[in-house]
Amino acid sequence: MTETRxxxxxxxxxxxxxxxxxxxxxxxxxxxGVVGARAxxxxxxxxxxxxxxxxxxxxxxxxxxxxxxxxxxVTTIFLVNLRHLLYATAFAPRVRGLGALQRFGIxxxxxxxxxxxxxxxxxxxxxxxxxxxxxxxxxxLSWATxxxxxxxxxxxxxxxxxxxxxxxxxxxxxxxxMMQVTGAPGGRRTxxxxxxxxxxxxxxxxxxxxxxxxxxxxxxxxxxxxxxxLSPSAPExxxxxx
Amino acid sequence: MSVRPEVLGLILxxxxxxxxxxxxxxLGAHRMRMPGPVAAWLxxxxxxxxxxxxxxxxxxxxxxxxxxPDDPHLLAGVLTLAIAFLSRSIAITxxxxxxxxxxxxxxVAGT
Numbered sequence: 001m002t003e004t005r006x007x008x009x010x011x012x013x014x015x016x017x018x019x020x021x022x023x024x025x026x027x028x029x030x031x032x033g034v035v036g037a038r039a040x041x042x043x044x045x046x047x048x049x050x051x052x053x054x055x056x057x058x059x060x061x062x063x064x065x066x067x068x069x070x071x072x073x074v075t076t077i078f079l080v081n082l083r084h085l086l087y088a089t090a091f092a093p094r095v096r097g098l099g100a101l102q103r104f105g106i107x108x109x110x111x112x113x114x115x116x117x118x119x120x121x122x123x124x125x126x127x128x129x130x131x132x133x134x135x136x137x138x139x140x141l142s143w144a145t146x147x148x149x150x151x152x153x154x155x156x157x158x159x160x161x162x163x164x165x166x167x168x169x170x171x172x173x174x175x176x177x178m179m180q181v182t183g184a185p186g187g188r189r190t191x192x193x194x195x196x197x198x199x200x201x202x203x204x205x206x207x208x209x210x211x212x213x214x215x216x217x218x219x220x221x222x223x224x225x226x227x228x229x230l231s232p233s234a235p236e237x238x239x240x241x242x
Numbered sequence: 243m244s245v246r247p248e249v250l251g252l253i254l255x256x257x258x259x260x261x262x263x264x265x266x267x268x269l270g271a272h273r274m275r276m277p278g279p280v281a282a283w284l285x286x287x288x289x290x291x292x293x294x295x296x297x298x299x300x301x302x303x304x305x306x307x308x309x310x311p312d313d314p315h316l317l318a319g320v321l322t323l324a325i326a327f328l329s330r331s332i333a334i335t336x337x338x339x340x341x342x343x344x345x346x347x348x349x350v351a352g353t
Binding site for chain 2: 019021023024027028041042044045048049052053055057058062066070073074077078081082083084085086087088089090091092093095096100103104106107108110112115116119167168170171172173174175176177178179180181182184191192195196197198199200202203204207208211216219220223224225227228231
């Protein structure tokens, strides 16, 4: 009885926490749907792609590359999504107490945004999986709905250019960047800004030199290493999920 | 509303290589021991990734660095960052950012 009530509360709180991400996903999902439709994918294929893959940048890559070599497509998607390995590793301490099925479900829906949001909101390890699964599902359904709407609209208005829609992704990253920097605890805020600047510089330099899916991992690795070296010596108790 | 079998195959293959890195660390979470420096390193991953993706998006949208100072991606990107700072809202930032970009693109195209 009490257990049921607690689960219902977690469900509501998780869904509510996901609203900003869900709103962003509706917009970016719409853009992804339009891009997919213009690349020749049917609305049903776009929806399947979003439901099965559920990975924003990988879906843009998919729309771009699916008519070419399958090996290139799958290899590029693997490299583009390899960053999730970092997210899942960073998030692992928070799910330590959960069952294998819940840990699998939470991992399968890990994205840049749900990872960032949950990492910022959670004070420590999850007591139950319900909150996180509700957050993930809200983002997931919004993403899929946006994809469908975009795929339908993109096909219908193919002659009219949809200016600005492709910028939705950049705007989302701008908001998340601010969340990350302003959300960092006091002493680490400056370090977070420096880490962000290093990551941006390395990424842009590498991309301008030779664009490739591993540039993001390289930029992240360099910047995170700089962050550790610049960190105040206080132990990272919260991040370790202790 | 058709699904081509070869497209479905590509989607499933893409899912397979995506889900493994997503799930593997969480499945081994209860056995994972994370030394302090590693945990600290991982804590900088989100801010680094997001910053790299954002600046890549606004500086290299055309595949090369902007050749004009009135490049819509660059201008809208800087303004959107300010909107993000002021609004602290993902939804507002995305909505205003997209409108701003569309407006700037129209202005630049019109001149």
